[in-house]
Amino acid sequence: MAKLINIGFGNLVSADKIVAVINPDSAPIKRMVQQAKEKGEAIDATQGRRTKAVLFTTDGRLILSALQADTISKRFHAKSNSEEKGDMDES
Numbered sequence: 001m002a003k004l005i006n007i008g009f010g011n012l013v014s015a016d017k018i019v020a021v022i023n024p025d026s027a028p029i030k031r032m033v034q035q036a037k038e039k040g041e042a043i044d045a046t047q048g049r050r051t052k053a054v055l056f057t058t059d060g061r062l063i064l065s066a067l068q069a070d071t072i073s074k075r076f077h078a079k080s081n082s083e084e085k086g087d088m089d090e091s
Helices: 027-039 069-090
Strands: 004-008 011-014 018-022 042-045 053-057 062-065
Touching: 004 062, 004 069, 018 069, 027 042, 027 053, 027 062, 053 069
Parallel strands: 042 062
Antiparallel strands: 004 011, 018 053, 053 062
């Protein structure tokens, strides 16, 4: 079963598809986001709010989130840790 990570406003992304979570403030990342939007390869999950994190996926798409990269990272790690504990309980 795919692990889903909440990236804000009820939007979920498969944890297996996330390659990186990046802060969008640098000029190269801003260019990449703009190019992805022009090519139709950007998924905007910000609900009209400011982009605070850019998620890179295995298929080359960019997902824009209004949550900070640290918040998404903590959710990703919390999900991983809870699964590890669940695996230990089954033994």
